[in-house]
Amino acid sequence: MLERRQIERVVQLALDEDAPSGDLTSETFIPESASATADLVAREPGVFAGTEVFEVAMTAYDPRVVVDLLIADGERFEAKDVLARVTGPARAVLRCERIALNLVQRMSAIATQTAAYVAAVEGTRARVVDTRKTTPGLRALERHAVRCGGGHNHRFSLSDAVMAKDNHVALVPDITRAIQDARAALPHTTHIEVEVDRMEQIEPVLAGGVNTILLDNFSVDELRAGVAQVAGRAIVEASGGVTLETIGDIARTGVDVISVGALTHSVRALDLGLDVKVS
Template sequence: MSGLLSRRDIQRLVDLALAEDAPFGDLTSQSLVPADAVAEARLVAREQGVLAGTEVLEVAMTSLDASVRVTAHAADGDRFEVGDALASIVGPARAVLQAERVALNLVQRMSAIATLTARYVEAVAGTSTRVVDTRKTTPGLRALERHAVRCGGGHNHRFSLSDAVMAKDNHLALVDDVTVALRTAADRLPHTTHLEVEVDRLEQIDAVLDSGVVGTIMLDNFSIADLRAGVAHVAGRAMVEASGGITLETIGDVARTGVDVISVGALTHGVPAIDLGLDIAVGQTQ
């Protein structure tokens, strides 16, 4: 798995989800399905989208019984159409049925994020602007959701509060002199740490630039005209990020103002699950 998502991350999250869903086993399967029954299943798309979570599917399906076999018919980042078979699963029926909901929940959510991200990325085509996510992720699922954003062609913002300095309005409200405070913060930080500052008015930009230590200035909830003016004023002295209320309908205009990065919280916090189904045939015996 590429990027920040590791097999260990996946296994940890899947184990928690499986334990939550069946803390004392799957009573339905154990009481109705013969112990030696084998299931053959296909993960089928019921709407168009972009796939994310193939390794998550594998881990979820094999964690309860290592004899389950998962064959992917598409890779993360691939587009799919209605009716496409994205993966096949064969193995002990009880294990497949018990893992079914956890596997679907995770892959449906990840693929929905990848699909929505791809639409945002397409909307800025022809510009050099990056579309990035935010920390508005589902608690505990950030690694999966951030991976899904990359599957859709997007990029990641800082992964956590520990990764970079990002001074927002609530931080700056507690300091007397923004320029001095930023210089002091930079003196306390390793030279490798990126420093970003959010502003909500054009007049705040100079105090940030005067510090000489800021790598990115976020223009928060700016109008298109003010974004354009902000980019011109910064004039390459820092990266410029646009954020706040950006939609599919507006992101193209925002990108054309010349900003370097557009952060979109909706990529992860407002997306409905995409419709994927697991078609299972049970009845064979080992």
């Protein structure tokens, strides 16, 4: 769950970066007594993520700003829909406008992208999950956006689970023994996952007692064969080069999990705008 303290930390860093010693334009052009009402308007359709983030960002400089949210996280919207209304001191609204938009535009883009991937695997057993390919400092927000889009989260950090990737495997002479040693050294609740990139690696990894085996950059036929070989002895995850065009075929091989870096690492910010209403 996205915690408010995580949001506040990100927002404060963003505000310090964007207005380190004030907003020269607003303080010069806008009277201190002026008030403003502005609508958060969608320029294109999508799935929203970041209601609390938008509220925290818009009220970060002046708590007199009031945010009326007209949409919930995970809800779809169309172009021209009004998603929220902001009222309060004009200088405060203008100072926080850009950071609030930057955050919810990216989060909503991730939610929208995730929803498309989730729809593409409908009717299969596969769970669409994210990766650690996130924007530094924004992982908690981006992971929340994935959930808003109907996806699931992989391990949050290196501290959460054992996941031996290709570079780890290349540095151990006996992968079966390495997994067994790790299992003996770790608490029984710790999840162990190991990546393989060749069929002949599957049995040695399973012999070590992994919880999840990651089949990396396998073809669809290889994935199908890999699932049959694992035969329920571990969770099977597929990864590597997954696109909207290929994920359906990957899901139909019978894998349990498909991890998709593109959910977070290469999305285009969704077009949302904050339009001040002129009376």
